[in-house]
Amino acid sequence: IKMHFKCRNAEIPYLNSTIKRLLVPDEKVNWSSEWSSYQATDYTDPSTNGKPWADNDDLSAMRFNALDGAVNRKSHQVDYAFDVNGRPLNPMGRTGLSGRGILGRWGPNHAADPIVSRFKDGRLQFVAIKRKDTGEWAIPGGMVDPGEQVSATLKREFGEEALGGKAAQMEKVWGNGKQIYAGYVDDPRNTDNAWMETVVVNFHDSDGIMNDVKLEAGDDAASVRWVFVDANESLYASHQEFINLLKKAHCI
Numbered sequence: 001i002k003m004h005f006k007c008r009n010a011e012i013p014y015l016n017s018t019i020k021r022l023l024v025p026d027e028k029v030n031w032s033s034e035w036s037s038y039q040a041t042d043y044t045d046p047s048t049n050g051k052p053w054a055d056n057d058d059l060s061a062m063r064f065n066a067l068d069g070a071v072n073r074k075s076h077q078v079d080y081a082f083d084v085n086g087r088p089l090n091p092m093g094r095t096g097l098s099g100r101g102i103l104g105r106w107g108p109n110h111a112a113d114p115i116v117s118r119f120k121d122g123r124l125q126f127v128a129i130k131r132k133d134t135g136e137w138a139i140p141g142g143m144v145d146p147g148e149q150v151s152a153t154l155k156r157e158f159g160e161e162a163l164g165g166k167a168a169q170m171e172k173v174w175g176n177g178k179q180i181y182a183g184y185v186d187d188p189r190n191t192d193n194a195w196m197e198t199v200v201v202n203f204h205d206s207d208g209i210m211n212d213v214k215l216e217a218g219d220d221a222a223s224v225r226w227v228f229v230d231a232n233e234s235l236y237a238s239h240q241e242f243i244n245l246l247k248k249a250h251c252i
């Protein structure tokens, strides 16, 4: 996964705000690169305070790099470090913004991304949704709820965002999951102290089951459609890299 491009953009304001990131040059992304005067813009979206899915500011009560009650604070990739205030440090380096931003958790925020794919006229395609927040096309992923199995998140989010919340005859497709990635996501919401991680699972339909499933956008999705992988459309966060892994898995 390419590090810190989408979550280092100092040109555009941070999501739902007028806040801008401090510009972090390429050679200063790594924490090990000396920058003693580094002072990122500090921002935690006030609308997240008190939300059931959001942490409070009492970091001393949290068990980091561990399963903290039902909340998974373990990274898929590393044991992360902390800054002088005890805030988790983004393992991929500086983003120019400290605090939680709009994310709910200090440290890793766990998501799951279902890639439902098939061959159409000999070309590989997958189900994509248009995100309401940034307007970008994306895999219909979502956050893992506390205590939720990732396998359940994958089905739930696909149902909510791509099937309009309606249950469909997809059992056979769900039985077919192959994990293609687990780790960090270069998500535009990431900060120095809070970041997205995901598990990407491919559900490939080789039996034409999806031919009878009606796609319908719902929840955080404004629209939904099949996208050919060779169309090379630009996608949200690291999703193009996940599609590259999908192509590899299907020998393309």
Ligand code: RP5
Residues within 6 Å of the ligand: 111, 112, 113, 138, 139, 140, 141, 142, 143, 185, 187, 196, 197, 198, 220, 237
């Ligand atoms: C991305 O954000 C993940 O890859 C996943 O697609 C998504 C989860 O967040 P929401 O869709 O719930 O905003 O980093």
Ligand code: MG
Residues within 6 Å of the ligand: 141, 142, 143, 157, 160, 161, 219, 220
């Ligand atoms: Mg969702």
Ligand code: MG
Residues within 6 Å of the ligand: 140, 141, 142, 143, 157, 161, 220
């Ligand atoms: Mg989503």
